[in-house]
Amino acid sequence: MKSLEELKELREKLQKDIAMRDDSEKPKIIIGMGTCGIAAGARNILQAVLEEIDKRNLDIVVTQTGCIGMCEKEPLLDVQLPGKKRVTYGNLEVNDVKRIIVEYVINGKIVEDLAIAHFEE
Amino acid sequence: MRELSLHILDIIQNSIAAEASLVEVVIEEDLKKNLFSIQVKDNGQGMAADQLKTITDPFVTTRQTREVGLGIPLLQKAAEQCAGELKINSIPGEGTVLTVYFQYDHIDRAPLGRLVETIIGLIAVNPAIDFIYSYLYNGRVFKLDTREIKQELGQLAINQTEILNWLRDYLKEGLKDLRR
Numbered sequence: 001m002k003s004l005e006e007l008k009e010l011r012e013k014l015q016k017d018i019a020m021r022d023d024s025e026k027p028k029i030i031i032g033m034g035t036c037g038i039a040a041g042a043r044n045i046l047q048a049v050l051e052e053i054d055k056r057n058l059d060i061v062v063t064q065t066g067c068i069g070m071c072e073k074e075p076l077l078d079v080q081l082p083g084k085k086r087v088t089y090g091n092l093e094v095n096d097v098k099r100i101i102v103e104y105v106i107n108g109k110i111v112e113d114l115a116i117a118h119f120e121e
Numbered sequence: 122m123r124e125l126s127l128h129i130l131d132i133i134q135n136s137i138a139a140e141a142s143l144v145e146v147v148i149e150e151d152l153k154k155n156l157f158s159i160q161v162k163d164n165g166q167g168m169a170a171d172q173l174k175t176i177t178d179p180f181v182t183t184r185q186t187r188e189v190g191l192g193i194p195l196l197q198k199a200a201e202q203c204a205g206e207l208k209i210n211s212i213p214g215e216g217t218v219l220t221v222y223f224q225y226d227h228i229d230r231a232p233l234g235r236l237v238e239t240i241i242g243l244i245a246v247n248p249a250i251d252f253i254y255s256y257l258y259n260g261r262v263f264k265l266d267t268r269e270i271k272q273e274l275g276q277l278a279i280n281q282t283e284i285l286n287w288l289r290d291y292l293k294e295g296l297k298d299l300r301r
Binding site for chain 1: 122127130131134137138191192195235238239241242245246247269270273274275276277280281282283284285286287290291294295
């Protein structure tokens with residue numbers, strides 16, 4: 001069985017290789033978690049985002065929002081890259097998450113066929 | 122919703138919207154009483170009696186983006202289809218308690234589904250909120266209290282990848298162990 005003791009070891013290990021950075025300069029991914037989003041599969045999208053972050057060892061802030069009034073386009077995910085417009089991706093499938101992370105979050109190229117809106121902050 | 126764990130994720134969104142800092146979830150499987158129950162209790166802003174009366178009406182919502190609120194009515198319907206019911210109590214300034222009961226072996230009762238992903242997802246995107254999950258299975262209990270985890274972690278964020286992965290395994294093991 002796992003015990004909380006293991007957390008202490010993990011903490012010591014992690015503290016060595018984590019440079020504290022200001023969250024505002026990190027890319028941010030915002031998942032729509034209204035009833036509409038959850039019913040359409042937001043939890044799977046969130047899980048896929050967490051898996052990609054783990055797999056690629058990325059430093060990204062993941063957060064959530066409620067219904068933004070585009071229920072028919074759920075599940076939705078917004079990406080806010082530092083200093084750029086906020087881009088909304090919609091009608092997502094789990095497999096789309098990898099593309100958004102690789103093409104947009106890492107390489108800065110908007111995934112045109114999945115993007116449905118962008119906003120000035 | 123296809124899974125009760127998705128309803129749980131959805132109902133907790135109400136606690137988050139009510140600015141709760143602590144959310145307690147108790148899930149109980151009582152095979153002797155043939156009962157499956159879920160309780161979500163928060164310390165959010167709560168609701169006054171007149172708002173509480175209309176809470177299960179889908180055409181009453183506090184949201185600004187559209188005019189229907191479906192979360193609670195959906196869960197209530199799901200329970201009523203399974204010879205169960207939904208109860209909700211709230212005190213303004215203190216918080217809200219929602220409890221939903223299902224007949225355990227009812228043919229229409231949705232499975233609990235991937236509860237661990239609901240919990241990990243909530244912790245990942247709401248690191249400032251504390252969650253207490255208690256899972257009761259035939260009188261045995263598994264509990265996760267993020268306040269205890271945070272104490273162990275000190276300065277380290279609870280939603281770091283390595284910590285989330287550890288928590289995921291911890292939950293999976295703990296919940297599996299309950300059924301041994």
